[in-house]
Each structure stands twice: as structure tokens, then as C-alpha cells.
Amino acid sequence: MKKYILSFLLIGSVSFAQKLTIEETVTGGRKYAPTTQVAQQWRKNSKSVAYLSADYVNLLEKSATNGWKEATLATKSDFENALKAKITSDEFSVKTFPTSIEWKSTNAFETEVSGKKNNYKVIFDVVYKQITNVISYSNEGEQAKFANNGNVSWLKENNIKITTASGNVIDVTNDTDKGIVNGSDYVHRQEFGIKEGMWWNEAGTQLAYYRKDETMVANYPITNWNEREAINKDIKYPMAGMTSENVTLVVFDVASGKKVTIQTGEPKEQYLTMVSWEPTGKNIFIGILNREQNHLKFNKYDAQTGAFVKTLFEEKASTWVEPQHALIFVPNNPSQFIYQTDFNGYNQMYLYNTDGKLLKNLGFGDVIVKDFLGFDNSASKINYIGTANNGLDRQLYQVDLKSGKTIQLTSISGTHNASVSSDGTMVLDQYSNVTTPNEISILNIKTKMANTTLVKADNPFTGKIDMPKMELVTITSADGKTPLNARIIYPANFDAAKKYPVMVYVYGGSHAQLVTNRWLGGAGYFDYYMAQQGYVVFTLDNRGSDARGKKFCDVNHRQLGVNEMADQMKGVEFLKSKSFVDQDKIGVFGWSFGGFMTTTLMTNQTDTFKVGVAGGPVIDWKYYEIMYGERYMDMPQENPEGYAKASLLDKAKNLKGRLLIIHGAQDPVVVQQNSMNFIESCIKAGKQVDYFLYPNHEHNVAGRDRIHMYAKIADYFDTYLKK
Structure with missing residues (x-):
């Protein structure tokens, strides 16, 4: 299999299918979710996989002992009756089977529930249908932490209380x-x-x-x-x-x-x-x-x-x-721990002892550890999810603590969410890629081959929604040497002989990755909605974004927006090389750091971008909080030139296209002062700019109001770019 997969295609279904509605830009993720096993996990010390029914009312399992046939372990009523029998001093209304459980043994799991008077951590036995252990604390409490001996600490406002065993x-x-x-x-x-x-x-x-x-x-x-x-x-x-x-x-x-x-x-x-x-x-x-x-x-x-x-x-x-x-201490060895750091270029694991001596480098190539899954039963191996395929994929890896040798347990290109059985013989492997909605299999850990397939989801859009074609592409960054991952979604009923407007969807900041080899390519339903309305929708993960290592981000130190913008313009070069792109109708939309990038592009690349929508934008990094802002920009006193170059206040005078700024009035992350000061700069510069406020929302517009927001954004592009 090739190391780099340059492109994938997601082909639309039959022509009589419909388009997404504006409501489905928000609800579509649930409505068109591929068939799956909800909240699946291995039962401890078993060859059985437990999961919830699609309606969340039953706990089900599939086991090697019965040929992986579905069986019921317990029902919502079983759990609720057990609660009421064990805890008679409180009242419970259990709407679903617990969705967050941790198996403590083969037949018992731990979970948290709330009654009218108190909150509880309980252990439920699925064989006897009984609650075997209860720890409680006041339902006034927040952020509860449970001790091994039954004590529980919790917060009431700004103070700590402990309910003892x-x-x-x-x-x-x-x-x-x-x-x-x-x-x-x-x-x-x-x-x-x-x-x-x-x-x-x-x-x-x-x-x-x-x-x-x-x-x-x-x-x-x-x-x-x-x-x-x-x-x-x-x-x-x-x-x-x-x-x-x-x-x-x-x-x-x-x-x-x-x-x-x-x-x-x-x-x-x-x-x-x-x-x-x-x-x-x-x-x-x-x-x-x-x-x-x-x-x-x-x-x-x-x-x-x-x-x-x-x-x-x-x-x-x-x-x-x-x-x-x-730190993660090695089980049964209090003198050794695992430390994760990206100091050597990629976030990887290192084995230390408690005197500070490095015992073993557990890193593997350029693989970035994304999710530590735990040790095997002998505490001699660690399982984890890491990156592959230039950051596009997620695979399951296993590293031996003694030798430092790493093996890759999953192989199909895509995004894997996998785990190893307690006995270390099988892998529960769930993955998707741009052509596979969802597939869940049991793999033999020695052969890495599938023993059985538990779920193989059909395309959930077939016969319902005519999804546009999507392609993943690789673009070289502005430094001329770094491959960047990008995604292009073609307009509905695409005709290469026509010319189409473009919506660039951007984020560009650290700890976020928009382009991935998973179902839909990592794109949201709004992206596909806009493509169905006749737009080319394009996204590029520039240098500074996630899953590519420390050096990929370091280039942005003290100059946020500079290299990100340069890379985004390489994406624009790619778009302009396509005969079907209308070069006079390119717009951009982004939120948060993406709002900063949108406003940066609109005020610095004025001949390219005709329309922009910036949500919750950072306008000047001196208005942003210390911990994040000073990491990348240092203090304003230490880096006045960098802050001045990144600031958009004095660049409002450059604005040519139509710009809509959206902000939540309750935003505690990117405070509204950012956008208000930009509006003031536009007024002083004699530049027209559009502004919309969501009075009751914080940094993100959630719930049904998000439908309103997407309708406004779509209308803005239709009014000022498409026509």
C-alpha cells in the first residue's frame, strides 16, 4: 500500500435523490449516521464486545463463544430496578441505559447516575442484575473525583468538599x-x-x-x-x-x-x-x-x-x-512511568524511572501518539492510536516496553478507533475512510486479518441524498517542501465546462485538523450543503495545524497568520489552476482562529477574496488570553512587531470585499472586544462591514440557533458571491 494516498472520491448516489436541507446542516449528523455499535468496548477478561442498542435502552453483546451473535446482557429496566432496590432513600428516572461505563470485571461495570437528592457512582452486575457497590455525594456537587477507598471530593462553587466512605x-x-x-x-x-x-x-x-x-x-x-x-x-x-x-x-x-x-x-x-x-x-x-x-x-x-x-x-x-x-505509571511498578512529549519532533512516549533516568525511547518513526489506550494484562506492552499517512490516518499500534519494538496492528488506510482484548489475542477494530462509512471487525492480532465482520455499514445517503463528489489532494506549502493535506468538494451536478464560485472553509490554528481520511473526509454537513448549492468548497490544513509534528507548528512562532496565509494562498493557486473555478468569485469562511484567518485574508488578499464570513474572530492578539496567546506570540512587550503585523485593526482600511462578522455576545473565549474594535476601525476608515450578534451564545452558536447561523452564512454567500 502506498504511503501517501493522494486522492479519494466520494461518488453521489442516484439522480432522483434530494439535497440536504439547511436544517440538516445541523441535524444531518444524526439523521444520516452510518450503522454502528454504540459505545462499544471489550468486556474485561473476556472475548465479548458490549455495546448499546440503537435506541439506547439495552446493553447488548457479541461474543466469540456464540459465534458473534447478538445477545442482550441487560435492559434499562434491569438497571433502573436495581438502582431503586439498592438506593431506597432517593428517586431515579432513568431515560436510557448508561452510556458511559467502565468494566471492572467480566460481569460488572461502573457508571455514574443522578437521583433527585444525590449523585452516585455504582457497580452493576449484569448476571445478577444487582447494584453491588454505591458511592454518593450531594447533587450540588460538580467535578467529582472518586478515591479507591470510597471517598469522593467535589466542588460547591469555589470550594472543595469531601464525602467520606x-x-x-x-x-x-x-x-x-x-x-x-x-x-x-x-x-x-x-x-x-x-x-x-x-x-x-x-x-x-x-x-x-x-x-x-x-x-x-x-x-x-x-x-x-x-x-x-x-x-x-x-x-x-x-x-x-x-x-x-x-x-x-x-x-x-x-x-x-x-x-x-x-x-x-x-x-x-x-x-x-x-x-x-x-x-x-x-x-x-x-x-x-x-x-x-x-x-x-x-x-x-x-x-x-x-x-x-x-x-x-x-x-x-x-x-x-x-x-x-x-505521567502514566507502569502497573505494579511504582518506580517507572510513561512520559509523553513532542520535544524530539513528534508527541511520543518515553519510559523513565522516578529518579529521572530515561530507560527507553518508545517512539516509532514520525507516528504521533493521539490516544493512549493502556497496558496489556502483563504490563509489558502498550496499545495506542497514532497517526499515519502524513497525518490523514489513525492506526492502532503496540509497543513492547522491554525492547521498544513497535508493531502496527491495523493496516487499512483510514481512521481507526480500535482496542485490544484483555488476553491480547484480538482487536476490536472500527474504521472509516472516504469510501467506507463504517466497518467494525474482530482482527486476529497475530495475522492482523479479520476473523469476523460485526458491522459493515451501507452508504447512508443512497436513495436519499445526492452527495457531491469529494476529493482529498496534496498541495505543497509556501516553503516549497512541505506536503499539505487539502479537500475539495465539487458542486452538485458538476460540469467541468462551467465556472463555479468558491467557498474556502478555513481554521488553520493549532490543535485542530480539518482534513482527514474518514467518512466525508472530515467535512461538515454545511460544506456539503454549500456544494449542493453550486459552490466549490475547499479546505486546506496549513502549517500550524494539528497531527503533523512540532516543527510543522514552530514556523508560526511570533508571527501568527503569516505562514498560515502563505499556505492558504498556495491553496488558492491550486484552485485558480482549475478551469471550472471562477477566479472572480472566491470567498472564505472560518470561526475562531478561522475567523482570524478569514479577516486576515479579506484585509491582506483583497484582490482574491470577494466575500468573507468571520465567526468569533481574534482581531488583535493583545486582546487574547495569556496562556494560548503568549505561547505563540510571546508578550506584546517582547514582540511588538509581531503583534503589529498580526493585528487587523490597522488593516481595516484595506477591506474591499463584503465581510460579515458574527459574534456571540456571551463569548468568554474570544471576547467581543475584538470584533467591536474592528468595526470601529472600519467606521474610521470609511469601510462598510456587516455585523451580526447572537445575544445568548458564547464562543460557538449551538442548538437550533446554529441552523439560523448557517442560513445567514449561506444567504450572505448567495447574495454577494454567487449572483
């Missing part, structure tokens, strides 16, 4: 100042892989938690228009170059009530990342990243005293260091 409630913190936030996962604005703000030690006797002091950060007003008299909802929004929050890590001992602050030192404006307990509970590990985000120290601290023990290793870069993953 015996049912007692402990107030861990009692801060009345809302500027002191304890235990929340919303620390450092959830950059650096931060997904939680509390961590139990393995014994469940001590709780580590973030204490965020943001009292020194100015209040930023977000206007709530729904009240009789509009009011401000103040948030803390530390902007690039300004004062940041101060964060510490505290360890609370449940038995004594004693608190110890870990001595992470000065300066206070630093980032605490990758918080990880040593399995013994003696030490705790923290990645200390400086505010400049170019120097990481991975430190060990004594959890009992808070004292610094040693620095295990450091990472320095001329651009940035971006830790994303907490």
Missing part, C-alpha cells in the same frame, strides 16, 4: 472571596492538557488540588441581555502581557485535616502542569513551566512536607514547550 462531609476549603478558586479544572484556562483540578493518592487518604488566586486579575464584563435591566457577568480574563493568575498545589490529609502547600517557588506567574501522584503516595510530581513557556522543569516533591526533592529532567526550546499529558 462513611458518609461524613468535610469542608476542605472555605474561601469566601470568589477570586480564590479551589479544585477546579478551569486553571490556566485549561491549556497544557489540564482536564482536572483534584487528584487522590492511590490509597484515597490524601487529596491534591489546585488553588487558583485570580484576585489580581481585573474583572472583565460579559453583558447578559436577558434580564429586565441588562447586567454584567464578570469573568477573569488575563490578556497577553498583563497580570496573570497565581496557582499553587495543596495536599489535604483526610484523617488529620492538615494542609500542605507544595513548595513550587517563584515566580508566582508560572504554570503547574502534569500533576501526578507517585503510586506509593510518598511523592508528587509537577511540571513547572515558566510564563515564557520555553522552559519546563519536571520536579519531584515530598507530599508530606511539600518540600522540593529534585528536578527529574528539563525541556527548553527557542519557540515553546507545551506539556499535554500527566
